Amino acid sequence: IKKSNNIIGQFILIKIQYKKGSKYVEYQLINSVDPTKSIIQQVLNNRGIKDVLHYLNTTNDDLNNPMLLANIEQAAHTLLRHCQNGKIYVQIDEDADGYTSGAILLNYLHRIIPSIVDCNFSYGLRDLKLHGIDMDNIPADTTLVIVPDAGSSELEKCEQLQQRGIEVIILDHHMSDVINTSAIVVNNQLCDYPNKTLSGAGIVYKFCKYLDSILELNIADDFIDLAMLGIIADVMSLQNYETVQIIRTGIKNIKNPFIKTMVQKNAYSLGDEITPDGVAFYIAPYINAVTRIGTLEERILLFNSMLEWKADDLVPSTKRGCAGQIERLVEQAVRTCNNIKNHQKKLKDENTFSIEQTILEQDLLKDKILIVQIPKEKSIHKGLTGLIANELANKYQRPTFILNETEENGKKVWSGSARNCENSKVQNLRQECLDSNLFTLAQGHASAFGAAFLDENAEAVQQYFNEHFASIDFTPYYFVDFEKNANNFDPDIILTISEYKYLWGTEVKEPKIAIKNINVTKDNIVLMSKDKNPTIKITLPNGVALLKFKSNEEEFENLFSKSGCVVIDVVGTCAINEWNGKITPQIFIENYNIIKRQEYFF
Numbered sequence: 001i002k003k004s005n006n007i008i009g010q011f012i013l014i015k016i017q018y019k020k021g022s023k024y025v026e027y028q029l030i031n032s033v034d035p036t037k038s039i040i041q042q043v044l045n046n047r048g049i050k051d052v053l054h055y056l057n058t059t060n061d062d063l064n065n066p067m068l069l070a071n072i073e074q075a076a077h078t079l080l081r082h083c084q085n086g087k088i089y090v091q092i093d094e095d096a097d098g099y100t101s102g103a104i105l106l107n108y109l110h111r112i113i114p115s116i117v118d119c120n121f122s123y124g125l126r127d128l129k130l131h132g133i134d135m136d137n138i139p140a141d142t143t144l145v146i147v148p149d150a151g152s153s154e155l156e157k158c159e160q161l162q163q164r165g166i167e168v169i170i171l172d173h174h175m176s177d178v179i180n181t182s183a184i185v186v187n188n189q190l191c192d193y194p195n196k197t198l199s200g201a202g203i204v205y206k207f208c209k210y211l212d213s214i215l216e217l218n219i220a221d222d223f224i225d226l227a228m229l230g231i232i233a234d235v236m237s238l239q240n241y242e243t244v245q246i247i248r249t250g251i252k253n254i255k256n257p258f259i260k261t262m263v264q265k266n267a268y269s270l271g272d273e274i275t276p277d278g279v280a281f282y283i284a285p286y287i288n289a290v291t292r293i294g295t296l297e298e299r300i301l302l303f304n305s306m307l308e309w310k311a312d313d314l315v316p317s318t319k320r321g322c323a324g325q326i327e328r329l330v331e332q333a334v335r336t337c338n339n340i341k342n343h344q345k346k347l348k349d350e351n352t353f354s355i356e357q358t359i360l361e362q363d364l365l366k367d368k369i370l371i372v373q374i375p376k377e378k379s380i381h382k383g384l385t386g387l388i389a390n391e392l393a394n395k396y397q398r399p400t401f402i403l404n405e406t407e408e409n410g411k412k413v414w415s416g417s418a419r420n421c422e423n424s425k426v427q428n429l430r431q432e433c434l435d436s437n438l439f440t441l442a443q444g445h446a447s448a449f450g451a452a453f454l455d456e457n458a459e460a461v462q463q464y465f466n467e468h469f470a471s472i473d474f475t476p477y478y479f480v481d482f483e484k485n486a487n488n489f490d491p492d493i494i495l496t497i498s499e500y501k502y503l504w505g506t507e508v509k510e511p512k513i514a515i516k517n518i519n520v521t522k523d524n525i526v527l528m529s530k531d532k533n534p535t536i537k538i539t540l541p542n543g544v545a546l547l548k549f550k551s552n553e554e555e556f557e558n559l560f561s562k563s564g565c566v567v568i569d570v571v572g573t574c575a576i577n578e579w580n581g582k583i584t585p586q587i588f589i590e591n592y593n594i595i596k597r598q599e600y601f602f
Contacts, residue, residue, distance in 0.1 A: 025593040027478035027514050027571050039496045043481050043511050044503075048239060055241065056503075058248065062241040066210035069203070070191035075169045075184045076210055078144070082167070083109075083116055086143035090123040091133050092303060093150040093200070096287040098131075100230030101148035101171065101200040103256070103306035104223045108208040110309055111219050125299050133157045142166055149200025149230075150174070151183065152190065158182035171203050197237040201230025202246060225250040225259050226306065232276050233284035235445060237507040247276055247505075257311035257330045258302075262286065265334055276505030286337040289344045292383025298336055305333035348387050351380045355388060355402070367462055368469040370400040373414050379404045386417035386448065393421040398474045399429050399465075401451055412455035413440065420447035423476040426469070436464045476591055478571045481511040486518040491544045494585035497574040510573050515587060517595070518546070520559050520566040527556040536589075545577070546570060548589040564599040568592045 030046040037045065044052045066072055082088055092102040102123060110117040124137040132150045135157055144167045151158070151170040158168045159182045168183035175189050186207060188198050198206070205227035208220035228250025231243060238244055251274050254260050263270060266282040290302045304310045311330040317323070318332055355372055364370055370392060374380060380388070385402040393400035403416035420429040430449045433442040438461050441452035453461050482493060497511050504510040520538055528535045536548040536556055548555070559566050572587040 025478070025569055025571055025591050026475055027480050027483075027512075029483060030479045030481055033482060039493055040500055043497070043500075044508075046481055046511075047508050049508070055244065058241050058245040060245065060249075062245045063209075064194055064206075064242055066206045066213070068191075068193050069186050069188060069206060069210075070193075071184050072186050072207060072210050075171070075186050075207065076214060078167060078169060078184060079146070079211075082144040083113060083120070086120065087139065087141045088121050088144045088146065089138050089142045090121065091137075091145060091147045091150070092123055092125045093131055093148065094126050094291050094299075095131075095149075096233035096284050096291065097199045097201050097230040098149040099287060099291070099303050099306060100226040100233070101204045103303065104201060104204045104208060104226045104230075105146065105148055105171070107223050107226075107256075107306075107308050108211070108219060110307070111222070112215070112217065114309070123303075125296065125303060133161075135160065138166070144169065146171065147183075148172070148204050152176040152180060152185055152187050153178055155180050155182060171200065171207055173198055173200050173203050195240050195242045197231075197240040197243045198246075199231045199234035199236050201227045201234075202236070202243065205246065221249070221253070222255060225254045225256050229256075229259055229279060229283065232279045232505065233287065235280075235448075235506050238276060238503075238505040239507050248502075251275075251279070251502075256306060257308060258305040258333060259283070261305075261330050261334045262337075265338070273502060275502050277501075277510070280505065286334075286341050289341040290337055293344055293347070293381055294336075294340050298340065301329070301333050301336060305330040344384070344387070347381065348384050348391070351384055352388050352391060354378075355380075355392070359392075359396075365396060365398075367466055368398065368472070368474075369462075369465045370396055370398050371458075371462060372400070372402050373458065374402070374404050374416075376405040382416070386419065389417045389419040390448070393419040397421050397476065399424070399426065403451070405455075406452075408440070408452075413452055414455060414458060415441065415452035416450070418442070418449055418451040421474060421476075423478050424474060425472050425477050426474075432465075432468070436461065436468075438464060478512055478514075478591070480514045480571060483514040483516065485516050486540055489515070489542070491542050491585040494544060494574040494587065495576060495583070498576045498585075512571055512573055512590070513587065514569065514571050515540075515546070516569045518568050518570060520561070520568060521564075522560060522562055525556070525559060527551070527553065543584065545584055545586045546572070546589055547586055548592070558594070561597065561599065564597065566597050567595045569595060 033042060041052045044055060049055045090102055090106060092098055106117065106123065122139055124134060126134050132154050133147055138145060145161055146169045148171045150172060152172045152174055153176040155178045158180055161168050162182045170180065170183045170185040170187065172187045173189060186203060188196055188203060205220060205224060208223065212218055212220045224246060228247045231247060236243060254263060262283045263274065269282045270278045287302065290299055313329045314326045315329050315332060317325040317327040319327065319335065358372060359365060364372065382404065389400045389402040399420050401416065401418045403414035406413045406415045418429060420426060426432060428446040430442050430444065430446050433439045433451060438457045439451060439453045441450055443450050518538065518540065524539045526537050528537055530553060534551045536551045536559065538546040570587065570589050570592040572589045575586040575588055577584045577586055
């Protein structure tokens with residue numbers, strides 16, 4: 001405690017200053033700021049993009065020649081041959097990328113040969129959220145099976161189909177450890193194609209572009225919006241010029257009836273400009289909800305709404321209070337997506353509450369990672385494990401595994417979903433699992449993946465991570481692009497970053513900025529919307545508004561000083577608020593730290 005006496009007129013000012021002993025918000029600059037670079041150059045260089053001008057101005061010249069995909073010529077001519085006198089079955093994979101992949105192919109073919117598609121094509125979805133070929137669903141008279149977004153590793157099934165005289169075309173993007181010689185495999189991961197960041201929808205789009213070239217047509221681009229949605233939903237990197245060009249073109253040319261209706265439905269959330277992050281947060285999750293917990297009938301409805309020749313069909317209304325009326329199929333599908341998404345949230349919240357009771361009862365937070373093992377009699381829907389793991393990982397700030405009790409080859413197995421916490425010092429949790437040699441499954445993305453291990457290895461898994469992560473503090477750790485002092489930074493940096501919100505997505509993450517030494521006084525802090533959505537607003541001398549959403553009165557009181565100030569550092573993202581023609585730069589606070597408090601007594 002420091003005290004100082006100062007004569008001010010006839011009054012004595014006593015200043016008492018003390019520091020709070022809490023842990024500071026941890027962050028580091030991604031790279032030292034280069035004063036010769038523009039703001040956007042610095043940001044994009046930080047994300048591994050060297051040619052910033054090219055990245056900001058991609059064109060169709062960045063689209064690779066489809067011929068660079070191995071086997072694409074054979075696949076195209078095989079398809080066209082079967083279109084003449086065969087029966088073709090399209091296996092729809094059970095996720096957003098699978099739906100959009102199948103829809104691109106069927107929409108394209110129906111556009112050019114509608115009568116053949118109507119008479120000689122069929123397609124099917126699986127009864128459960130499983131991937132790959134459903135052998136039981138293939139019609140007996142099938143001559144060709146097409147598998148978009150799956151199938152590369154399914155050698156045994158392809159061999160069985162081959163033995164039945166059925167040819168197979170795989171249009172996929174997943175890695176495979178086997179060489180599938182029983183199918184025609186078109187896969188950007190298994191050849192020298194230069195872009196490895198295309199999803200299944202991207203591969204099918206390239207396949208249709210190749211069909212355009214040999215049929216002298218220009219139709220494939222009418223379905224580029226579906227490719228955009230599939231790529232974003234499958235969390236593909238936005239660092240590649242071709243991928244970015246497909247996404248940008250797709251966003252600007254939304255024609256698909258389902259996507260168009262979803263955009264209208266979520267117009268408020270999407271804002272005045274559709275962005276990759278907007279699609280990822282406000283469209284893709286609705287599809288994923290249906291593929292995770294929807295009935296077969298509901299999933300078929302959703303997929304059919306993506307088919308341009310079916311979306312506008314008039315069907316009996318299922319809307320409450322509208323019995324006997326009719327509505328467009330796509331409108332019914334979008335409403336169904338919304339209902340299932342709400343139902344999914346309700347189920348997730350109920351199961352999360354139950355799991356949190358288990359966490360407390362079993363004292364699971366004593367370990368470095370959170371592993372919740374759910375016995376068979378209390379098993380939760382497998383479509384919810386990832387959502388729950390994600391919520392708990394961020395609530396308890398540690399890697400989290402939500403695992404159901406299952407059985408495999410007569411042995412008890414714990415199987416489910418793993419999620420890393422946000423801003424974790426562990427960059428690749430999936431690889432950590434693989435390196436342990438204790439998991440029978442760790443498949444997916446670096447921080448979000450399916451996981452499984454044998455019951456006999458359960459204790460060893462927990463012990464491994466307790467030891468392996470012993471020195472790791474999972475307090476949120478932020479990588480920021482800029483560090484500024486509250487007293488002397490130019491708010492134009494916020495305005496500039498906000499202009500580029502159309503760029504941000506997977507591996508081209510939205511920039512974060514650290515603001516230091518913010519003096520919070522009773523005159524510049526306010527708690528807004530305290531009854532519904534409590535939000536703390538702190539206004540800096542330069543006019544920048546700092547907003548902390550999902551706050552509360554307790555947090556406000558902790559930052560409020562009646563006769564002094566609270567000094568804080570914050571980490572947040574940049575935004576702008578436009579009202580009555582006035583633009584205000586904003587920082588959305590992700591985290592902050594109280595550095596010290598200063599009280600003045602007169």
